[in-house]
Amino acid sequence: MPLHVPPAPAPALRSVLAALSSPTAVxxxxxxxxxxxxxPTTPELPLPVHVLDRITAEGVTATRLTGWRFLIRSGDRAVAAAETMLTPDGWAFSHFFEGPYVASTERALRQAETVAQPYQPRLLSLPGLYMLTLWLHGDCTADAAAGHPAATDLLVPLAPAPPGIAAHRPHRVAELLPVLTHRVTPVPTRLLRSPA
Known part of the structure; x- marks a missing residue:
């Protein structure tokens, strides 16, 4: 089933096209x-980047949109990515980057194309774990800039994933979120002290 890739805001796409065509513009x-x-290089597959700021005691996630990421394709593969950010003046180009997350994102998207259920792809960053996931949101008509991971949504950890979490293995949010919550919960200070 094809993924329902949401359209990026037009100013975000224009800023990436301008940066690609004029290196002195950035x-x-x-x-x-x-x-x-x-x-030639072309920006493709715009994905909204959400950051998971916290998980409440009730298990509710607090996420916020931080940008749009485009895979930059040359020939038959993605060679880099471009990130945009929201400024007081609207969407603007932020930076180009390369590295393992570019190939990992491309691989995860190919994997997701084989799933029978339709999904809206997004990226979900968990800064506390230095982790990035492909977030497959079950509501394909939802506003890509808003929302929270639903229990039945899928998260696909991208490589490199934190120790003990397998990259490219899809997990339901309801299954993976408790594991991630446990990992980012600070250990009380009294447990860290050694007995006197």
Missing amino acids: REARTPSLLGAPG
Whole structure:
């Protein structure tokens, strides 16, 4: 079943296209993979990037949209990614990057295409665990800039994943969230002290 990739805000896409066509228009240099790209580069598969700020005692997640990420394709593969951010003046280009999350995102999206149920793909970042997941949201008509992970949504940890969490293995939010909650919950200070 094809994924229902949400459209990115037009200003976000325009900012990435401008950065790709004019390297002097942005402060940051292009990545080595973009400089060495064999042919034309195009931004594809815009994904909203949400950050999981906290999980309440009731298990409710507090997420917020922080940007849109585009895979930058050259030929038959993604060679880099471009991130945009929301500023007081609207959507603006943030930076290009490369590394393992680019290939991992592409792989996870290919994996998700084989799932029978339709999903809206998003990215969910868990900064406390240095973890990024492909978030497959079950409501394909939902506003991609809003919402929280539903219990039946799928999370696919991207590589590199934290120790003990298998990359590219889909988990229902209801199954993975308690594990992640346990990992980000601070240990009380009294348990850290050794007996005198």
